Amino acid sequence: xxxxxxxxxxxxxxxxxxxxxxxxxxxxxxxxxxxxxxxxxxxxxxxxxxxxxxxxxxxxxxxxxxxxxxxxxxxxxxxxxxxxxxxxxxxxxxxxxxxxxxxxxxxxxxxxxxxxxxxxxxxxxxxxxxxxxxxxxxxxxxxxxxxxxxxxxxxxxxxxxxxxxxxxxxxxxxxxxxxxxxxxxxxxxxxxxxxxxxxxxxxxxxxxxxxxxxxxxxxxxxxxxxxxxxxxxxxxxxxxxxxxxxxxxxxxxxxxxxxxxxxxxxxxxxxxxxxxxxxxxxxxxxxxxxxxxxxxxxxxxxxxxxxxxxxxxxxxxxxxxxxxxxxxxxxxxxxxxxxxxxxxxxxxxxxxxxxxxxxxxxxxxxxxxxxxxxxxxxxxxxxxx
Numbered sequence: 462x463x464x465x466x467x468x469x470x471x472x473x474x475x476x477x478x479x480x481x482x483x484x485x486x487x488x489x490x491x492x493x494x495x496x497x498x499x500x501x502x503x504x505x506x507x508x509x510x511x512x513x514x515x516x517x518x519x520x521x522x523x524x525x526x527x528x529x530x531x532x533x534x535x536x537x538x539x540x541x542x543x544x545x546x547x548x549x550x551x552x553x554x555x556x557x558x559x560x561x562x563x564x565x566x567x568x569x570x571x572x573x574x575x576x577x578x579x580x581x582x583x584x585x586x587x588x589x590x591x592x593x594x595x596x597x598x599x600x601x602x603x604x605x606x607x608x609x610x611x612x613x614x615x616x617x618x619x620x621x622x623x624x625x626x627x628x629x630x631x632x633x634x635x636x637x638x639x640x641x642x643x644x645x646x647x648x649x650x651x652x653x654x655x656x657x658x659x660x661x662x663x664x665x666x667x668x669x670x671x672x673x674x675x676x677x678x679x680x681x682x683x684x685x686x687x688x689x690x691x692x693x694x695x696x697x698x699x700x701x702x703x704x705x706x707x708x709x710x711x712x713x714x715x716x717x718x719x720x721x722x723x724x725x726x727x728x729x730x731x732x733x734x735x736x737x738x739x740x741x742x743x744x745x746x747x748x749x750x751x752x753x754x755x756x757x758x759x760x761x762x763x764x765x766x767x768x769x770x771x772x773x774x775x776x777x778x779x780x781x782x783x784x785x786x787x788x789x790x791x792x793x794x795x796x797x798x799x800x801x802x803x804x805x806x807x808x809x810x811x812x813x814x815x816x817x818x819x820x821x822x823x824x825x826x827x828x829x830x831x832x833x834x835x836x837x838x839x840x841x842x843x844x845x846x
Contacts, residue, residue, distance in 0.1 A: 634773025762836025
C-alpha cells in the first residue's frame with residue numbers, strides 16, 4: 462500500500478481543538494480554544510443580516526471584495542500610520558491561519574530555515590513543515606518571555622530565510638518592546654531575512670505596554686508580511702476573515718498562493734464586516750477596557766489557587782504553573798482538570814519546542830459570569846487537588 466506523506470508524522474492534530482472535544486464530552490467550561498462566548502456588536506450582526514439578503518452570494522474578487530479591501534486599508538492606515546493601497550498592498554484570506562500559511566509559502570522555498578520563538582502558537586511549526594521549510598526554535602524565557610540576543614543572533618547566522626513573530630503573543634501574552642523589535646529588525650536586515658508577523662491581538666494590549674507594528678520600523682516595510690484578522694478584535698472567530706499587508710512585490714506572490722489555497726473568503730461576510738472596520742476609535746478603547754476587566758477577574762481567581770501564573774501584557778491568555786500539583790505531564794493535568802474540576806485548558810507542552818510540562822494555558826475571552834464560574838471551580842478544585 463502507498464504510504465502518506467512523511468512530513469505529516471512530525472506533528473499531531475491541533476491539541477487546542479482536541480481539548481475542545483474533550484471539554485464538550487465532559488461538559489466542562491472551555492477555556493482552551495480561544496473564542497468568545499458573547500456576541501459581536503449588534504451593528505455587525507445587523508450588517509450581516511442585510512448582506513445575506515443582498516447580491517453577495519457568488520465569488521468575490523479572489524484577493525478580496527473591493528469595498529472590504531478599501532475599508533481594511535483605511536482602518537489599518539489609521540492604526541499603522543502609513544499608506545496602504547487596497548489594490549497593491551492587501552490580500553484577504555480565510556482567517557489569519559491561512560494568512561500565515563500563505564505568508565510562509567510566499568517567503569520560503571523547501572529547505573529554507575525559519576526562526577520560530579518557543580513557546581509558539583501551534584500552527585507556526587506546522588506551517589513551516591507543510592511548506593517544506595525547516596523551523597529553527599529560539600526560546601523565550603519565562604516569566605516575561607524575553608529572548609537571549611546572542612541566541613537569536615546565532616540562529617540568524619545559520620542562514621535563515623524568515624522569522625515568525627506573534628505580537629502580542631499567543632500563548633505567553635508577551636508584547637515585544639520597540640527595542641526588542643528594533644534588534645530583530647537589525648538582524649533581519651543584516652541577514653536579508655523576511656519577517657512574518659502575526660498581529661491578530663493588536664488591539665488587546667494592557668497598560669503600560671504598547672503595540673508596535675513591525676512594518677513601520679525603519680527599513681522593514683519591504684521585508685515584512687503582516688498578517689491580521691478580524692476574529693479577535695470584533696469577536697467573530699467563526700467568520701474566518703484575515704489578511705496580509707505587504708509591499709506589492711510580495712502581495713502579488715501571496716495572492717497566487719491564496720488563490721490556490723482557498724480561492725477567496727466568503728463574500729457576504731466581507732460585505733458585512735465593512736461595518737466593523739468603520740467603527741470609531743471609541744470602539745477600540747471600550748474593547749480594551751472590557752479585556753482589562755476580564756483579565757483582572759480571572760487572574761484574581763488564579764491568585765486564590767496559590768499557584769503561580771503569568772500576567773499577560775497583551776492578548777487574552779495566561780499560563781498556569783501546575784508543577785506543584787504532582788502530575789507526570791501537563792496533558793495528564795489538563796485532562797484531570799477537565800474531568801474533575803470542570804475547566805478545560807491546553808497543555809502548555811503543545812506550544813514549546815523544548816520539553817516543558819509545567820503550564821496549562823487558559824484564555825479569558827469570556828463573559829464575566831463564565832470567568833467567575835470557571836474561577837470558582839479552579840479555586841475549589843485545585844486547592845482540593
